[in-house]
Amino acid sequence: MRIAHNITALNAWRNLNLVSSQLGKSVEKISSGYRINKAADDPAGLVISENLRAEIAGMDQAINNTQDGISMIQTAEGALTEIHSLLDSMRALALHAANTAAVTSEAIAADQQQMDSAIDSINRIATTTAYAGKKLLDGSVGKKVEIKNTNIVATASVGQANAPGISYVKVVVTTAATKANLGLSTGLHFTSAGQTVKDAGGLATGSTTTLNINGVSVTISGGMTASAVKSAINTALAASGVSIRAYFMSAGSISDFGNISESNSSGYLALVYTGGYGDDYLIDLYDSGGIIVDTGAGTFTHHARGTNIGGYFEYKRVDNSGTTYTHVNATGDGLTLEGNDDTALDGLQITLNSGYNAAATYTDVVRLYGDTTQFQIGADQGETYSFTIGNMTPSELGSDYTTNHDAGQRGLLALKTGGDYALASDPQSAIEVIDEAISDVSNERAKLGAIQAQVLESNYRNLGITRENLQASESRIRDVDMAKEMMEFTKNNVLTQAATAMLAQANTLPNTVLTLLR
Template sequence: MSLRINQNIDALNSYRNLSVTQGQMSKSLEKLSSGYRINRAADDAAGLAISEGLRSQVGGLKVAVRNTQDGVSVVQTAEGALTETHSILQRMRDLSVQAANDGGLNDDAKGNIQSELTQLNSELDRIASTTKFNGTSLLDGSFNKAFQVGADSGQTISVAIGSAGKGMDAGGLGVAGVDVTKVAANGSTGARTTEPADGTAAVVTVTAGPDATGATQDYSAVGASLNGSITSAGKTLDLGTLKKADDTKGWDDSTNEAVIQSALDNTFGTNKITVDTSSKDAVFTGSVPPKAGAASTPEEIAGANVSFSQLSGASGAIDKIDAAIKTVSTTRANLGALQNRFEHTVNNLNVAVENLSASESRIRDTDMASEMMNFTRSQILSQAGTAMLAQANQAPQGVLSLLRG
């Protein structure tokens, strides 16, 4: 056994071990107090990189859940408004069916029906223009936006309500200006009718004139002639002045249509009345403009073999409203399908958040039970190391006994 006082190796060894133990205990205290196994990159460099990637994905998914829930709210807002739109259209259809009962209604009753239809049309417009989500209109045909439903770029779901420029208002649904007034065709002396109160133009149909025997001709027949006249807004077109481009052809070929259309445009203005080739017995149909400054005054259509009818009679109104109901039904069905999709997306995102959070937790969070065991071990070793360092410091005191002799 040697006694040295310049270098106390036992004390140095005890101090080194005690320092290591103190460092371990300090780290255990940090982990236990923060709840994190990785508090700095030095704790686990690779684990830190992985956990930060997972953390960013989890954060993005949590925001995506909120975004998707916004999508659900948008769809519910729009679909709720369309529920009332459906109710209005169903009432309009009932009124149109009632108006079609021409034999059981007088003019006053028809006027009352038309008054309610006008108000219902206005309410369709109001609902379409005022239904908004966070200041954005939903039913005016302009809503076509994407919702970010994932943590990465490009993970979106698009929502379009209506089509471009065609919303859920009366115009977009094709029921604007629906008029259920029923007007009979005139005989050979012409007819009168009153323009709709909103100034909507009427429609004139010119049909085949009678031949020498009084039978109705087909304008596609060779040699058939136009006859009669149309008077509107102080202007008159004499149909008898129109000549076929080719006498060997009927009036329904494209060259003769151009002749008719040119005469109409020159007399009443471009596109005020247009040629309709859908029927050989209706050479042309078009809008007769109301008299200037008197949109609600009677408009005379004069001349033999000229029939007059409103743009939409009761039966036509039923057809238009049926089409509108179908459009709204389709839109609501699409919105319902989108809502279901959004809700499934939310569920999927929440599952992903749960699983990714569990992965991130295993890497970064402290196992409190295990770390408490490490801390207890370090604490005991620290106490023992302190005692042993004290004992090692006492060993050189034996040299004094040699000096006393």
């Protein structure tokens, strides 16, 4: 028998420590409800669980974001509903005014007052409807397209066009090549992907202007087609003996702007050239200001702002990074008109030379940027949805029908007092403009409704199901099985009591040595 070391007591003490530790872990798990409270409990399970927790937190925010998107659309759609009601009442007024056989001028004047008030109300709704401080119907929530700043360096002059406006173009023949740096900075804004930007200038139908070309006067009437203008110029110049000619370059075409697609803020969307390699596409340059995009005719007309430009530029193609693939080397050989025979003349390009070659580098790309409505509707990077809300202001509603843009009479504005389609002037055209506006609003509401029902609400339901499944997975990994853990707790509690009793008994064993010492 030994008294220096009580091995039996040490063994009981070690077992007591083990079961006490296990009992403590059971108490921690039962009291917290988690099987994993620290990395040591289950390192691999902790990694999976934390990843799932991050995904669940992302799902929660994505659900909130989707609800925000639904609320935004509901706000916009509610305002559009009121605009629809106003348009319906405006149409009734126009129909009443069109009944000229039974309506007095005083009644038409009263109808016009109501029409003006309704248009003002539409403008107020469109310019003030907002969600979280962002205007929804004034065109700011939509695609914006800008023309990148452009530099043109001409190494030879082939004629200078002095164009204070499309109503007067004078071409002066030069006899010596001069180097010039012509800087351009132009901009274009689309309020929605499908909008057509139309001629911001030009002659009104029925008016005339005179082109003075090298001393030869040519009279042009508003509403003439490009073909008629070409013929008039060629006829006048041929009679004067001037050796120049007018012709059209139409072998290629530019992709329809109505099909513009979404792009991030750092990328550029090229005007993709679809003609053959040898086909020329002329870009119109003059200083009346503005840009014309004619999706119906497939032409892209580029006007310089405040710069006198003479030249003949060949446009090849630009990639999505904004790189121009072709440097232009062109020879001007006559008077060139750019346009289409079957459309009214949008713009005029005059090129007149004395046998000099023109060499130029032209860089011009279209970039989509900013202010599209984008919602993060998923829990991971890139899981976004973007959409646009069209411009519902009076100047845009029904604008496909109206043409007098210079006078500020686009869209419904042409129906106001003094407008081209005021009730006293042309109630039939007013009806057509209103019908076009109703179609615009209906299409916008249908688009927003489809986005809400088929995209956002569907995504909301899917996120809820996905979150539930992720939470179940995380629970299976991290949560404690209470029944199993209570069983472990009971076992460890009994073992702790037994170990404590045995340790007490083991500590009394050395006392038996005293009987030998008596």
